[in-house]
Amino acid sequence: MTSDQTPLLSVRDLKVSFTLDEGLVRAVDGTSFDVMPGQVLGVVGESGCGKSVTMRAILQLVERPGRITGGEIRFRRRDGGEPVDLARLSPRGAEMRDIRGGEIALIPQEPMAAFSPVHTVGDQIVEAIQLHSHRWEAGGRKLSRRDARDITVGLFRDVGISMPEQRVDAFSWQLSGGLRQRAMIAMALSCKPSLLIADEPTTAIDVTTQAQVLALLRDLQAKYNTAIIFITHDLGVIAQMASYVVVMYLGRVMEEGPVDEIFHAPKHPYTKALLRSIPSLYGETRVALPVISGALPHPFNRPPGCPFHPRCPDVMERCSAAVPSLQPVAPNQLASCFLYHDQADAG
Amino acid sequence: MSAPPAMSEPLLDVRGLQKFFPITKGFLQRTVGHVRAVDGVDFTVNEGETLGLVGESGCGKTTASRCILRAVDPTGGEILYRTRAGKVVDLATLSSSELLPLRTEIQMIFQDPFGSLNPRMTLLDNVGEPLLVNGIGNRRERTDRVAELLRLVGLRPEFMHRFPHAFSGGQRQRIAIARALATNPRLVVADEPVSALDVSIQAQVLNLLLELQSRLKLTFLFVAHDLSVVRHISDRIAVMYVGQLVELAPTAEIFGQPQHPYTAALMRAVPVADPRVRTADGILGGEVPSPAAPPSGCYFHPRCRHAVARCRVEAPELREIAPGHFTRCHLAGEVTF
Numbered sequence: 001m002t003s004d005q006t007p008l009l010s011v012r013d014l015k016v017s018f019t020l021d022e023g024l025v026r027a028v029d030g031t032s033f034d035v036m037p038g039q040v041l042g043v044v045g046e047s048g049c050g051k052s053v054t055m056r057a058i059l060q061l062v063e064r065p066g067r068i069t070g071g072e073i074r075f076r077r078r079d080g081g082e083p084v085d086l087a088r089l090s091p092r093g094a095e096m097r098d099i100r101g102g103e104i105a106l107i108p109q110e111p112m113a114a115f116s117p118v119h120t121v122g123d124q125i126v127e128a129i130q131l132h133s134h135r136w137e138a139g140g141r142k143l144s145r146r147d148a149r150d151i152t153v154g155l156f157r158d159v160g161i162s163m164p165e166q167r168v169d170a171f172s173w174q175l176s177g178g179l180r181q182r183a184m185i186a187m188a189l190s191c192k193p194s195l196l197i198a199d200e201p202t203t204a205i206d207v208t209t210q211a212q213v214l215a216l217l218r219d220l221q222a223k224y225n226t227a228i229i230f231i232t233h234d235l236g237v238i239a240q241m242a243s244y245v246v247v248m249y250l251g252r253v254m255e256e257g258p259v260d261e262i263f264h265a266p267k268h269p270y271t272k273a274l275l276r277s278i279p280s281l282y283g284e285t286r287v288a289l290p291v292i293s294g295a296l297p298h299p300f301n302r303p304p305g306c307p308f309h310p311r312c313p314d315v316m317e318r319c320s321a322a323v324p325s326l327q328p329v330a331p332n333q334l335a336s337c338f339l340y341h342d343q344a345d346a347g
Numbered sequence: 348m349s350a351p352p353a354m355s356e357p358l359l360d361v362r363g364l365q366k367f368f369p370i371t372k373g374f375l376q377r378t379v380g381h382v383r384a385v386d387g388v389d390f391t392v393n394e395g396e397t398l399g400l401v402g403e404s405g406c407g408k409t410t411a412s413r414c415i416l417r418a419v420d421p422t423g424g425e426i427l428y429r430t431r432a433g434k435v436v437d438l439a440t441l442s443s444s445e446l447l448p449l450r451t452e453i454q455m456i457f458q459d460p461f462g463s464l465n466p467r468m469t470l471l472d473n474v475g476e477p478l479l480v481n482g483i484g485n486r487r488e489r490t491d492r493v494a495e496l497l498r499l500v501g502l503r504p505e506f507m508h509r510f511p512h513a514f515s516g517g518q519r520q521r522i523a524i525a526r527a528l529a530t531n532p533r534l535v536v537a538d539e540p541v542s543a544l545d546v547s548i549q550a551q552v553l554n555l556l557l558e559l560q561s562r563l564k565l566t567f568l569f570v571a572h573d574l575s576v577v578r579h580i581s582d583r584i585a586v587m588y589v590g591q592l593v594e595l596a597p598t599a600e601i602f603g604q605p606q607h608p609y610t611a612a613l614m615r616a617v618p619v620a621d622p623r624v625r626t627a628d629g630i631l632g633g634e635v636p637s638p639a640a641p642p643s644g645c646y647f648h649p650r651c652r653h654a655v656a657r658c659r660v661e662a663p664e665l666r667e668i669a670p671g672h673f674t675r676c677h678l679a680g681e682v683t684f
Contacts, residue, residue: 046545047516176634177404206403207572208631211616215630233546236575236618240626259622277550278620279579285598286397286557286580289550295515296545 006076007034008227009058009195010083014071016050016057025299027053027066029251029307032326035195038225042242042259044232044274048296050251051231055197058229059100060091078103078194102132105188109200111180115172121180122168125152125187132191155186160216178209182216189220196228202237214241235278239263247271250297250307253326257333268335270308306338314339356429357391358534358566359415364388364424364439366410370639382639384410386590387424389665392534397560397567399581399598401574401613403635407590412536412570414439416455417446428453431533451481451530458539460519464511470497470522471507477529496525500555517548521555528559538570553580574617578602583671586610589646590638592665596672606674608651611684645677653682 016028028050035041045051056062074083089096108114129148156164159182202210230241245262247255255268266272276290294311303310309319326336367381385407392398402408414421426438457463464473475489494504500521541549571577585595594607605611612631633650642649648658665675
């Protein structure tokens with residue numbers, strides 16, 4: 001990360017909790033990271049690590065009983081000026097509605113669930129474009145349906161949908177999984193966002209289609225220089241897509257750094273164990289894989305101290321007593337682990 | 348452990364397996380066509396080995412595996428199974444009463460451990476159910492057996508009076524494995540057994556399956572879409588595309604020298620978990636055709652960059668290109684994929 005650049009998005013000590021009858025679930029518990037303009041940031045973690053909730057918080061889409069209980073989400077808007085704290089904005093207010101879809105767009109995991117089945121995909125994209133009309137016309141006039149439709153057809157062509165004039169009139173259930181996800185990407189890009197959040201965009205589709213969609217995202221990113229937060233549990237996808245990686249576990253950032261360092265010089269015991277536990281296409285077959293012992297703790301039973309300590313091979317006494325903070329462990333690389341704290345204190 | 352098992356009589360010999368689902372239309376439900384979900388699949392599974400069955404969604408891998416359990420009735424073909432008593436029977440044509448004694452020998456592990464366990468039954472009843480329906484043992488013996496099974500899959504026997512909701516995804520899959528093993532099966536059909544699990548839990552369950560296989564001399568038919576997982580666990584791999592088997596070979600060979608362009612494309616499509624290795628060239632264009640209206644000739648020709656005129660008209664047969672290496676491609680041996 002170069003220090004002379006100012007981040008596009010800066011998340012600081014974000015906390016999101018869900019108040020349930022059974023107790024308080026701290027889904028995101030003090031997460032901090034930055035996204036630079038034009039950067040592809042990979043966020044990796046297992047279920048319950050808070051990666052999706054963090055993204056929903058950025059878009060102010062956390063549903064009740066969930067609530068942002070602390071921290072800041074500073075976002076630099078396109079018109080310049082001081083960054084706004086999205087966490088302070090009203091979810092239904094004019095400014096948030098202008099940013100959401102207009103400057104920060106979301107590609108959800110399941111395009112089948114995200115599109116309405118009773119409207120054509122074209123109509124849904126036209127609606128989004130018309131809502132953000134001022135991004136095309138300086139006069140603040142609302143775009144006509146015809147103009148918005150023309151834009152949509154152009155977008156469909158951009159994302160590689162064949163026969164775009166016919167496909168805009170299709171319903172989502174008439175499209176294959178790959179086409180549906182392409183249509184979703186077209187919708188997300190419709191307002192030329194400066195930040196795109198892709199939440200497991202290829203998890204629900206097949207591997208050959210996934211390769212197509214990943215290649216498309218990579219091309220579009222190069223073309224428009226959009227910053228992308230790429231969320232996935234698939235380490236292969238992260239390695240191929242991201243330039244900078246954030247590893248999350250139980251609502252906290254365990255480690256972050258450039259993609260090469262994370263894969264070739266991981267520092268945090270969780271990152272190391274996670275990388276060892278995946279079967280590779282080159283390793284020895286039919287031998288026992290190194291495993292991370294134990295299971296992901298239940299959200300009501302968050303372990304005290306470092307959330308990973310009950311499963312950690314390098315656990316020390318202090319790990320259960322206090323929460324380690326994110327400290328530099330190498331140039332450009334941070335980890336929250338007591339193994340490196342003395343080193344950081346000394347340095 | 349990685350050496351292929353000694354050649355023996357196959358435990359399972361599937362020949363020309365077909366399963367067509369009718370497409371019906373109108374009030375009278377007239378049949379207007381067929382979805383050829385499984386369209387002439389041949390493979391064998393040897394005793395003690397793991398055969399991986401891979402393919403993308405809709406390729407018929409799940410339907411083929413369900414035919415073997417007769418969870419769906421095949422339209423055509425033979426499923427020859429060598430029973431514990433040494434007799435070879437055709438599972439495709441047996442009546443349900445004739446199948447009953449064989450049900451203890453062939454068991455299944457499902458993908459979703461949240462859906463496959465009955466939430467209203469304790470582990471004792473869930474895991475003990477196969478024993479109950481097959482009339483094995485009295486209540487006391489069943490309880491002892493369930494305790495033994497839970498220990499076998501790495502759970503504490505004291506858990507048997509709890510309900511599935513108290514367990515995590517990985518633990519539930521262990522429970523489902525315990526249930527599949529209750530009747531001492533010889534063949535276990537596992538349909539995507541780790542794809543619903545988190546990365547850190549997948550490795551635990553894969554290790555458990557490998558350990559149980561060597562301890563109990565199990566034979567696995569392992570159905571999955573994740574190539575790295577299939578590669579890790581399988582002795583041989585069969586690749587399916589639009590209801591047909593396109594390639595079958597020992598694991599090292601199929602990954603080293605794939606002899607079908609689809610297999611090669613599938614492998615190239617897997618994102619490598621190493622940022623220094625770029626997976627870019629040779630991305631497969633187009634989409635999987637519908638099994639209700641497959642293309643002419645070779646089903647893969649519209650997406651194949653090697654396709655020649657012959658591929659458009661003449662459907663290739665599955666042929667043995669090297670000992671134990673089968674492929675359904677006209678160009679295999681002439682072109683490197």
